[in-house]
Amino acid sequence: xxxxxxxxxxxxxxxxxxxxxxxxxxxxxxxxxxxxxxxxxxxxxxxxxxxxxxxxxxxxxxxxxxxxxxxxxxxxxxxxxxxxxxxxxxxxxxxxxxxxxxxxxxxxxxxxxxxxxxxxxxxxxxxxxxxxxxxxxxxxxxxxxxxxxxxxxxxxxxx
Numbered sequence: 001x002x003x004x005x006x007x008x009x010x011x012x013x014x015x016x017x018x019x020x021x022x023x024x025x026x027x028x029x030x031x032x033x034x035x036x037x038x039x040x041x042x043x044x045x046x047x048x049x050x051x052x053x054x055x056x057x058x059x060x061x062x063x064x065x066x067x068x069x070x071x072x073x074x075x076x077x078x079x080x081x082x083x084x085x086x087x088x089x090x091x092x093x094x095x096x097x098x099x100x101x102x103x104x105x106x107x108x109x110x111x112x113x114x115x116x117x118x119x120x121x122x123x124x125x126x127x128x129x130x131x132x133x134x135x136x137x138x139x140x141x142x143x144x145x146x147x148x149x150x151x152x153x154x155x156x157x158x159x
Contacts, residue, residue: 006054010047014040034096041100045081052077068119075116078108079135086139090146098147105139 021036050061052073057064082104089097112132117125 004054006047006050010043010050014044014047017043037094037096038100041085041097045078045104048077048081049074071116071119075108075112078104078111082108083139086142090142109136 017036017040021033021040024030024036025033053061053066053070056067056070056073082101085097085101085104088094089099089101109132112128117128120128
């Protein structure tokens, strides 16, 4: 089940775009590198969403209804993907990956607050708020410590 048509349709092209983006970045073609990297982030995210959907409904990606557990799983996958992009962006000093991570994280937070939490009650809702708040605090601390640390170009550069 891990090797299906989603792999050559989305995952492999995303990986190829990321590798080509890095090659163009090293060659000094920053605009082309940014376009390829942006496409790699988008196609990689689409692959993650479709793989999550496939794990719930099988091969009928567009015909089955979306359940509550699947909605939560999609949120978790999006948060994990955003954190992975953030770590990659900090490790390799890639601003585009950090911004992509921020966009995905903000969209996922909006989805959780507006859609996912509307379908929960009681203790589950409270635990979900606590978990989401903990994740947001963790990301904020990570940004303060590793992205906006004293002496980094992001802090020294005027806005």
